[in-house]
Amino acid sequence: MTTTTLDKPIKAPTFRDVSTSRRLRNHLATGLVWLCFAIALIPLAWVLIMVVSKGFESVISIDWWQKSQKGILPDQSGGGVYHAIYGTIVQSAIAAVIAVPIGIMAAVYLVEYGRGWLAKTTTFMVDILAGVPSIVAALFIFALWIATFGAPQSAFAVALAMVLLMLPVVVRSTEEMLKLVPDELREAAYALGVPKWKTIARIVIPTALPGMISGILLALARVMGETAPVLVLVGYSKSINSNVFDGNMASLPLMIYQELANPEPEGRARVWGAALTLILLIALLYAAAAVVNKLLTRNR
CATH class of the missing domain: 1.20.5 (Single alpha-helices involved in coiled-coils or other helix-helix interfaces)
Incomplete structure (x- = not known):
């Protein structure tokens, strides 16, 4: 053969x-x-x-994490960055509380409901807001919140400026995660008679939640290092101020800027120490985003 x-x-x-x-x-x-x-x-x-x-x-140094700069003269060594860490976390947390729900709802509207001129206008405004420099956002809040409404310079004013910087990042990241949810899941829920709003709340958002949380944490890490809002909207304080609506409040970027004017070697040491602290804080947020994303993906 x-x-x-x-x-x-x-x-x-x-x-x-x-x-x-x-x-x-x-x-x-x-x-x-x-x-x-x-x-x-x-x-x-x-x-x-x-x-x-x-x-x-x-x-x-242990004191660096446990003490503030209260009572420390410019030419003295010692003190810590506790007050600046507190201010950075408080301002960023307030901004996240405001920006995250608004950003998620805007993204849900654009993906699930958005049609016609309103959706196009919203998308266009989000794109414009994503390109706005931080100094412009700070000046806008200063003109509106402080000059027009008469509110004092405060940590809350800084948080409002951070909201403008966080919103486009939260909207875009959430929007992309919602688009990755398979349409078959939505259609299966609709076939069982589940209302659209319940499908979004019970199926779509939980499915996209790992990526949404990662995007939110990355947006938060981005605004924590912004300098323009703290320079325009609040003054520097060497101690902790628990009142977010009035008075000066330190933050890591503001402490770096403040100590740059100190010609003493101690001032330079505090500048580099605050810069490294800010990098470690942001790196911790990035690591948290990766861990949360991995855990939620594994548990689905």
């Missing part, structure tokens, strides 16, 4: 079968990608190494 060529198994092409020119182009493209990756890492590594080397001595 003779065997035809059709009975022979077809051999899959290997990398050696590719022409020499194509292999060279592949190696060249791979090398360029790795080169660009290394170039992008150089400034990041440079910044991290400089901040860690100059601020590590301050950060390892």
Whole structure:
């Protein structure tokens, strides 16, 4: 019995079968990608190494985390950053409490209900708000909240400016997560007679929740390092102020700016220490976003 060529198994092409020119182009493209990756890492590594080397001595001190700068003169060493950490967390938390529900509801409207001119206008305004510089948001809140309404400079005014910066990030990240939910889940719920609002609340949002939480935490980490709102809307305080509606309140970016005017070596040490503290705080939020996303994805 003779065997035809059709009975022979077809051999899959290997990398050696590719022409020499194509292999060279592949190696060249791979090398360029790795080169660009290394170039992008150089400034990041440079910044991290400089901040860690100059601020590590301050950060390892127990007093740095437990005390404020109350009673510490510009040329004195000691004190800590507790008051600035408190102010940063409080201002960011207030902004999150306001921005997150509004951003989620806006994203749900755009994905589930948005049609016609209102949805297009909302999308356009979100895009515009995403490109607004932080100083413009701070000046807007100053003109509206302080100059028009007569409210004092306070941590709450800073939080309002942070809301404007957080909203587009929360809306866009939530919108993308909701779009990833399969339409089959919605259609199955509708086929069982479940109302649309209950389908969104019980099926769509829980399915998209891991990505939504990650986007919210990343938006929060972004606004924690903003300097313009704290420079325009609140003054610096060396101690903790528990009143968010009146009085000065420190934050890490504001402490860095304040200590830059101190020519003493102690001031420079506090600048680098506060900068490293801010980096650690933001890195902690990024790590929390990754952990929450992983846990919620695993438990689904």
